[in-house]
Amino acid sequence: xxxxxxxxxQFQAACALATLVSGLLIGSTVIPFExxxxxxxxxxxxxxxxxxxxAVYFGLRAWRAPKNFRVExxxxxxxxxxxxxxxxxxxxxxxxxxxxxxxxxxxxAATPALPNAAVNADLSLSFPDGWREQQPSDxxxxxxxxxxxxxxxxxxxxxxxxxxxxxxxxxxxxDLLARLDGTPSAGARLRLGSLSAYEYxxxxxxxxxxxxxxxxxxxxxxxxxxxxxxxxxxxxxxxxATATAFADxxxxxxxxxxxxxxxxxxxxxxxxxxxxLLSRVLQALNDAQSSDDDAIRTAETPAGQADxxxxxxxxxxxxxxxxxxxxxxxADAAAHRRLLAALDTATRARRELTAAAxxxxxxxxxxxxxxxxxxxxxxxxxxxxxxxxxxxxxx
Numbered sequence: 001x002x003x004x005x006x007x008x009x010q011f012q013a014a015c016a017l018a019t020l021v022s023g024l025l026i027g028s029t030v031i032p033f034e035x036x037x038x039x040x041x042x043x044x045x046x047x048x049x050x051x052x053x054x055a056v057y058f059g060l061r062a063w064r065a066p067k068n069f070r071v072e073x074x075x076x077x078x079x080x081x082x083x084x085x086x087x088x089x090x091x092x093x094x095x096x097x098x099x100x101x102x103x104x105x106x107x108x109a110a111t112p113a114l115p116n117a118a119v120n121a122d123l124s125l126s127f128p129d130g131w132r133e134q135q136p137s138d139x140x141x142x143x144x145x146x147x148x149x150x151x152x153x154x155x156x157x158x159x160x161x162x163x164x165x166x167x168x169x170x171x172x173x174x175d176l177l178a179r180l181d182g183t184p185s186a187g188a189r190l191r192l193g194s195l196s197a198y199e200y201x202x203x204x205x206x207x208x209x210x211x212x213x214x215x216x217x218x219x220x221x222x223x224x225x226x227x228x229x230x231x232x233x234x235x236x237x238x239x240x241a242t243a244t245a246f247a248d249x250x251x252x253x254x255x256x257x258x259x260x261x262x263x264x265x266x267x268x269x270x271x272x273x274x275x276x277l278l279s280r281v282l283q284a285l286n287d288a289q290s291s292d293d294d295a296i297r298t299a300e301t302p303a304g305q306a307d308x309x310x311x312x313x314x315x316x317x318x319x320x321x322x323x324x325x326x327x328x329x330x331a332d333a334a335a336h337r338r339l340l341a342a343l344d345t346a347t348r349a350r351r352e353l354t355a356a357a358x359x360x361x362x363x364x365x366x367x368x369x370x371x372x373x374x375x376x377x378x379x380x381x382x383x384x385x386x387x388x389x390x391x392x393x394x395x
Contacts, residue, residue, distance in 0.1 A: 114256050120145040122163045122263060126256035136160045139235050140176050140205045154242040159250050163230040167333035169389060171216040171231045179205035189268060192257050196268045210237040213247035215254055218266040218330045231330050266329045270390045274328055281322045282394045288315035306357035313350035320347050335385035342382040346375035
């Protein structure tokens with residue numbers, strides 16, 4: 001067997017280094033235990049203990065050996081040392097394999113059991129044992145038939161779910177936005193069952209002691225008597241000290257959300273269906289407007305101007321009617337309303353222009369033409385709102 005010739009001091013230094021490594025491994029087990037990962041702490045402890053045992057044994061051999069001695073690369077220790085190292089290594093490897101298996105297991109395996117359910121007309125929410133339903137607290141968000149559940153810990157924490165009438169790109173209700181210091185930026189995009197949602201963390205509405213995490217997702221509603229769209233809103237309310245941990249639990253439970261019949265999830269960001277319909281309407285309007293304006297400019301008689309103006313008026317009226325029939329997502333609703341208002345204004349201006357041309361009133365025609373130009377600018381400004389939302393619209 002190959003051998004090395006070390007001095008006793010060199011071998012003692014090597015054993016001291018091994019003892020130091022053992023101490024670091026054993027000492028580091030405190031960190032996983034503090035963060036709720038005791039199995040990882042055991043994985044670190046066992047090899048650390050085995051290293052320490054081996055270091056102490058060989059250190060004692062070196063202390064009792066002559067000052068200059070021959071040491072084998074693989075000296076044969078007593079059977080109890082071999083057994084301790086074998087047992088420790090086996091347990092460490094087995095535990096490591098167990099943790100690796102858990103790490104690659106499907107996410108559903110880590111999801112807590114949710115045997116209970118809270119239900120309203122819009123959605124259902126499953127929740128674990130120990131939680132209970134209660135009347136929702138006031139969190140500055142108007143929800144339709146809200147449901148609320150509370151955990152046994154932390155005290156005062158609450159999870160509320162329902163559908164709001166929020167609109168605009170944030171999908172947050174106006175009541176809540178009015179209580180916040182500025183408009184918050186959306187965080188991560190999440191999947192909540194069949195829903196796509198924005199997450200807002202760390203919200204502190206004025207007048208409330210709780211810190212809120214909100215999950216918001218747009219939906220379409222086909223139920224007589226209800227608004228055609230809404231925003232599924234999940235509120236996770238807790239004290240600032242426990243808000244982060246509770247928000248994580250709340251988000252896991254929110255993944256159980258299911259919509260009732262007549263409700264369909266809408267995508268986040270620009271809607272392909274809405275973009276297609278809007279582009280079709282605007283392209284037809286632009287073509288008609290260009291042709292009709294050319295006809296007005298080249299007309300040699302008031303009757304010719306009236307024909308061109310009437311055609312333009314009909315094109316704008318048709319476009320306004322088509323946009324009015326469209327169903328925007330809640331995120332696009334505000335921009336949709338501005339565009340519809342601008343098209344209605346442009347339609348009225350074109351109607352006045354038609355009447356002035358048909359009556360041969362030059363002064364009224366000039367005044368109406370000025371209104372037409374201003375209304376066209378309003379339509380262009382309204383379309384810029386869609387571009388800010390990520391839409392590529394003609395105009």
